[in-house]
Amino acid sequence: MSVLKKTLTLLIGNTDDLSYLRLPKGRVDTRKLSERELIQRESKIGRELFGPIPKGHEREFFCLDQSTCIWYESYKDADGKEVSSTTRYEIQGDKILKAQEGARYSYIEGRELDNLLQAIQLYYERVMRKVYEKDPMTGQPLGSS
Secondary structure, eight states: OOHHHHHHHHHHSOOSOOGGGOOOOOOOOGGGSOHHHHHHHHHHHHTTTTSOOOTTOEEEEEEEETTEEEEEEEEEOTTSOEEEEEEEEEEETTEEEEEETTTEEEEOOHHHHHHHHHHHHHHHHHHHHHTSOBOTTTOOBTTOO
8 A cells, every 4th residue: 555545544534536636637827826826726635635525514724834734614504504613733843733713722742743744745745746736855847857
């Protein structure tokens, strides 16, 4: 089993059908896109890292910079009331601070930390390849030697 498949299995469970991770084909000159447009494209990748999005749910996951990632999720509960939450993860050296609404701050550890680090790694690799069309290891354009 490949490292990528092991990582996905840890994050989302069943990896038999990963078709939902594919992005539409087509080259885009990212230099002509605004920061907001780039974040939207990156978020298309990030929102799918944790598996299929349940019907009626919205999910966003993206990294603002090298030390800040955002997770947003919203849906309607059984009573039709809109429920949403935003979590900011701040990388601080060898720790990650989880900041949630209502002034809840805590450093994550254990499985939560491992899962987030794996998700960030997958996010970076996929964003580099699919949005910026660069090799995530070298930063060189894909297809160049």
